[in-house]
Amino acid sequence: MHRITVIGGGLAGLTAAISAAEAGAKVTVYEAHHTLGGRARTAEGPYRTNDGPHALYNGGPHWSWLQQRDLIGPLAPLPPLEAARLRLRLRHKGVLRRTPPFAMLKLLRRSAQQAPVDVDFLSWATEQAGEEGARAAAHYSAVALFHHDPGALSAAFVQERLRRATKLPPEAHYPRGGWAGVVDRMAARAWNLGVRMETLSRVDTLPTDTPVVVATSLDAARRLLGDDSLTWPSGRTTLLDLALRTRRGDAFAVSDLDSPGWIERFTAQDRTLAPAGEQLLQGQIPIAPHETRADGVARAEQLLDLAFDGWRERVTWRRESVANGRTGAVDLPGTNWRDRPAVDRGDGVYLAGDQVAAPGVLSEVSFTSALTAVSLALGRNALDLKHA
Template sequence: MRNSITIVGGGVAGLTAAIACAERGLAVTLHEAHRRLGGRARSTPGPYVANDGTHVLYSDGEPFRWLAERRLVQPFSRPTPGELARFRFRRDGRIRALPPLALLRMVAHRRLTAPADEPFGEWAGRRFGPEATRAAAGVVGVITYTADPGRLSAAFVWERLLRAAAPGWPAVRYVHGGWSAMVERMAAHARRLGAVIATGERVDALPDGPVIVATGLDSARALLGDESLRWPSGRAALIDLGLRTDRRDPFLVSDLDEGGFVERYSAPDPSLAPPGHALVQLELPARPDEAVPAATARAEALADLALPGWRDRVTWRRDAFANGRTGAVDGPGTTWRDRPAIDRGEGVWLIGDSVAAPGMLAEVALNSARSAARAAAVKLSPSAVRKASTVSD
């Protein structure tokens, strides 16, 4: 069929592409190798509903607006005043109520542009001094899953720092029921638009005809036979904890010493844990060549500081290690435009969180998917292009 397209991969990127293509009148068939959709956006079944990694959405980004217009993220919560009052910082080995003043002065320079061709540590150290630079690296370590953000492009780190430290009410949003609930809504919406979604179907050879590859770069290299599909990513220890509730527990601890964080996800969404219990997720970036047990032990040490008596309150635990699956990080002299291109030629597009699209965290996957859908519509069907003018882009 002239207006048909195949999508390989049923994560957030693939489902976004399926919706965007179907809205443009294309006949969509999506293949997902696993029996469950979602990719890295899956969540555990109850009674503790933990995302496969530490997921949030930022409402100040265009991708959130796109999802919300289609009611794919509703219901969601935002941090309450009470939760924000229990926001803490780890710095100099202690849990404190406030970040260093040097960091606050640094992020006040919101009109300042950082260079892409210089490491953040050198640029920020020269302008703001070592204390602010170390604290900023701690904030961005969480977002990049990187133990040393100072070695990354100054422009890349600065953009993320300003997003995370934007003035006013925090833009973070928590999807009720975990990200699997959002994935289910996305799949249902795509099917209502006519998309065919098949799970448990692994694709080992590139399908004939127009195709959108919505996989990680490792799988894309094999499928497309292109060894150039590589880009740096982060690595981090992840711990999910089900705990008996303690009123002393903070809502969130931002680790300015080592770039990690502790967050009580069940505070904005109590459905993630049984009554009287809390779901807590921890992330700590691993150092270069650091073994998994060592990184996990450092994450536990952060929990020792942040969560009084947590070891005696554990009712459920899951450990994981994210390696090369945490989205792209841009080194000095590179920007998102230098990552693997979305358009691979001959009716093949590549999407995901490590390709040439702007945004932070999952925003890259959504932006690349929508870009590929637009390009596919232009290539496949003039009528699809006309239809695209009637739907939100």
């Protein structure tokens, strides 16, 4: 029987553990934190905030894999499409609008020209739709990028995420009660398959008697493996979580087309996330390397002033944080996912996570890289593991 060690108990580590165990391997997972889930943890208590920005897209293989194993669980219902449109607000030229600039719509058409890899998005999109539409589209794409300058990234990279983020009906879904339910179901699946899970177990030295899947952040993997080549650009995002007393007429979400940023009222879909009579919001404001958390908070408060009347007097709880390099890989012009750090590091060591060489959007990269890592470790076809 194969034995595999998985370091990290987040989405990538749990996916690797489940797929390896389904293939007959004996698996041990080591997680440094006292709970599983990694960045997919959900806070306990009256305000069920996710530990960072997340969405589960139903258009990719990750969704199918989870669904086949009954791991998704109940989802927060999406508001009716027309209602969502009416309550989505877009800041453009300093004022709130209900519709994007017409030039931006040109870039959202399914028939739009395929963007190139080796040109930045802003330059390419300006040729297609003019500078105003290009900048608005670049800033809107931050909802799936969490980067302070999406226009500087590879045009092909941004276009794929922009198309999926604006698809109707929406691809993005949210597990009811936060991500903790998905993590708990994945952990239970792993446990029932015989996976041994050790929490509060930080690994400082790689085992040499089994293949190892390192399913940590790229920074942690670089330190653990002593490999300075394990780097790739990511985003840096100010997160502002707020609970407000409920008031009729609040926006479902507000997107900033003047600069990257987004605020969403999560209790519009899932009332279980906050006590009765309160609403839970999260602002996600990408910030540049030289900017501070306070800079992001200030921009979030500008959006709140426009879209949530009297919000300052309604606050019942507040939390601010910075997600630094925790929002997935971004690809610069001339690069794509194949150029990121390879899954196979040699000597029976494999990487899994959202900044490695695997396709997909957001959590799909962690999923795909985890399947690839296990298939290489076991000498199995990744397609076989997907359907195991």
